[in-house]
Amino acid sequence: xxxxxxxxxxxxxxxxxxxxxxxxxxxxxxxxxxxxxxxxxxxxxxxxxxxxxxxxxxxxxxxxxxxxxxxxxxxxxxxxxxxxxxxxxxxxxxxxxxxxxxxxxxxxxxxxxxxx
Amino acid sequence: xxxxxxxxxxxxxxxxxxxxxxxxxxxxxxxxxxxxxxxxxxxxxxxxxxxxxxxxxxxxxxxxxxxxxxxxxxxxxxxxxxxxxxxxxxxxxxxxxxxxxxxxxxxxxxxx
Numbered sequence: 001x002x003x004x005x006x007x008x009x010x011x012x013x014x015x016x017x018x019x020x021x022x023x024x025x026x027x028x029x030x031x032x033x034x035x036x037x038x039x040x041x042x043x044x045x046x047x048x049x050x051x052x053x054x055x056x057x058x059x060x061x062x063x064x065x066x067x068x069x070x071x072x073x074x075x076x077x078x079x080x081x082x083x084x085x086x087x088x089x090x091x092x093x094x095x096x097x098x099x100x101x102x103x104x105x106x107x108x109x110x111x112x113x114x115x116x
Numbered sequence: 117x118x119x120x121x122x123x124x125x126x127x128x129x130x131x132x133x134x135x136x137x138x139x140x141x142x143x144x145x146x147x148x149x150x151x152x153x154x155x156x157x158x159x160x161x162x163x164x165x166x167x168x169x170x171x172x173x174x175x176x177x178x179x180x181x182x183x184x185x186x187x188x189x190x191x192x193x194x195x196x197x198x199x200x201x202x203x204x205x206x207x208x209x210x211x212x213x214x215x216x217x218x219x220x221x222x223x224x225x226x227x228x
Contacts, residue, residue, distance in 0.1 A: 009156075034216070042222075043120070043219030043221045044159075044217075046216035046218070049214075049216065090159070094213065094214060102161070102164055102172065102174065102213075103164050104159075104217065105161075106158035106159045107158055108158045109158055
């Protein structure tokens with residue numbers, strides 16, 4: 001089965017600084033990779049996805065993610081952090097290669113805290 | 117523009133009781149999912165459906181049942197509640213596999 005890992009439970013960044021939330025993946029074949037964000041007491045919201053093509057994927061709220069095949073990574077980035085970016089971030093992948101009908105496998109999540 | 121609606125938002129059950137968590141979407145999505153979220157564990161897939169009348173087990177289906185009689189509704193049933201089922205439950209829908217999933221705001225369930 002395919003999987004993702006988020007090595008950091010929490011990331012602290014000062015407002016205005018660039019931010020990176022890390023994700024590594026283990027997949028067979030061409031990867032489908034997703035980032036979601038969860039605000040307190042809310043459901044997850046889709047940020048962006050990688051299917052194929054450009055290694056830099058742009059998404060919602062000014063976020064982007066860099067796909068790196070040699071490092072099997074899909075890190076989430078933003079050039080300048082806002083306090084409102086503080087939330088729980090999840091990386092996700094379909095559990096089986098070529099499929100997605102059977103839901104997503106999520107990482108454990110990374111708490112992003114932006115300090116004013 | 118309701119999206120995915122889950123009811124109730126909160127519930128406390130006693131061990132052995134049963135209940136149904138409701139999920140409805142108004143986007144005409146064929147694919148629907150139930151996940152549970154436990155602290156520090158991410159989300160785990162319970163059941164999913166690719167269309168009315170079709171359901172299948174996910175990673176953690178034990179203790180749960182689902183049905184899908186219409187495109188819009190995908191209820192999750194707990195027959196004999198156990199403390200291990202204390203969790204936050206999320207319903208999601210999408211237009212297809214590998215497409216973005218739209219999530220409801222969850223049902224927070226405590227089993228005491």
